Ligand code: SF4
């Protein structure tokens with residue numbers, strides 16, 4: 001059976017970022033500026049991706065606007081025919097730069113907010129004044145005529161502001177709002193005890209989203225990514241390992257998922273040493289959990305494996321120590337009861353100290 | 364603030380700049396690309412999408428389709444309006 005081409009590619013252009021969000025999914029060991037791929041390498045990767053069949057490219061980070069060559073990278077992505085999305089905190093954008101990006105062919109902007117109130121946003125993002133700046137940038141995006149998605153990662157600390165976050169997205173003229181519960185990798189894992197929502201919060205959030213979807217039909221599309229720690233069936237992480245997505249790290253490693261490097265013992269190829277197409281079809285990391293052959297029981301003989309592919313490999317590794325285990329979110333997993341240890345008995349006002357994303361001291 | 368776009372036969376619609384309809388050589392099919400979304404339109408949807416030129420009213424598109432398919436106009440109109448309203452609610456067509 002021939003391998004279908006990938007649909008999307010996420011380029012983490014840099015790990016540099018003016019924010020220090022406590023829920024950031026970047027790895028603990030951040031790549032420094034000097035280790036980043038240069039302009040030509042990113043341009044080559046984008047060309048190779050388009051030839052391989054990638055449709056959407058997401059330019060992300062860190063903060064992608066921290067790269068002075070972002071316009072050139074966007075230009076290449078668009079020239080290669082890729083649908084180009086910029087995922088940004090907005091802090092380094094102003095009207096002239098937005099216009100240059102628009103001219104370079106940018107298709108869409110996804111702007112993150114950390115909360116609805118400036119105070120909460122500063123507490124989560126670790127930067128005072130950032131929220132106010134983001135609101136200005138959202139206006140600029142509208143004036144230039146680029147479509148806007150507002151993205152808000154939600155968790156125990158800011159869920160009380162969900163209604164206001166939705167209202168803010170409407171006010172800012174966004175086409176879409178993405179409400180995503182924190183995924184517990186990277187810095188979110190470090191802060192898991194402070195971020196994990198209570199069951200009651202989670203149920204309320206789901207209701208709030210459903211009501212808003214009805215009320216705002218045709219005015220705001222709301223995408224909702226649930227918190228799976230409270231669930232009983234895992235989600236099809238990345239639409240299945242090595243089936244749809246490619247993630248490229250700032251230093252050029254090609255990953256089946258942005259968190260994949262946390263899995264011990266997996267070897268990743270680098271775009272500086274191997275062609276993207278070859279990495280996609282033959283790379284060790286991509287082949288490791290592609291398809292169904294790697295599965296053990298209960299996944300191997302489970303009919304749902306075609307739907308969820310056994311869930312998230314990174315979560316299986318983090319929580320059970322073996323990436324071949326079913327995602328412990330699944331109630332058929334022998335490790336499922338582990339999750340209760342993280343989700344039960346939480347108090348909304350219990351506030352373990354937050355650890356802000358930062359570079360490690362030893363370079 | 365945005366208002367909901369209600370589609371009727373007098374609407375004149377087009378695909379906004381951020382929605383791309385194109386033939387994918389590699390996959391040998393037509394695709395609609397939008398922010399974070401990819402759709403594979405079926406035959407009828409494709410015929411409709413291709414005719415959204417920002418000039419013709421929907422009633423004209425319905426007339427054409429009814430003629431071409433030798434179908435009852437009322438049925439075609441219902442189907443077309445239903446599809447376009449769904450697309451409008453997803454932000455995939457605009458006036
Ligand atoms: S989550 Fe926050 S800290 Fe992490 S890259 Fe995004 S804006 Fe920067």
Ligand code: SF4
Pocket residue numbers: 233234298299300302303304305306308309310311326327330331332333
């Ligand atoms: S046993 Fe495996 S395949 Fe079946 S539902 Fe659970 S995680 Fe999915």
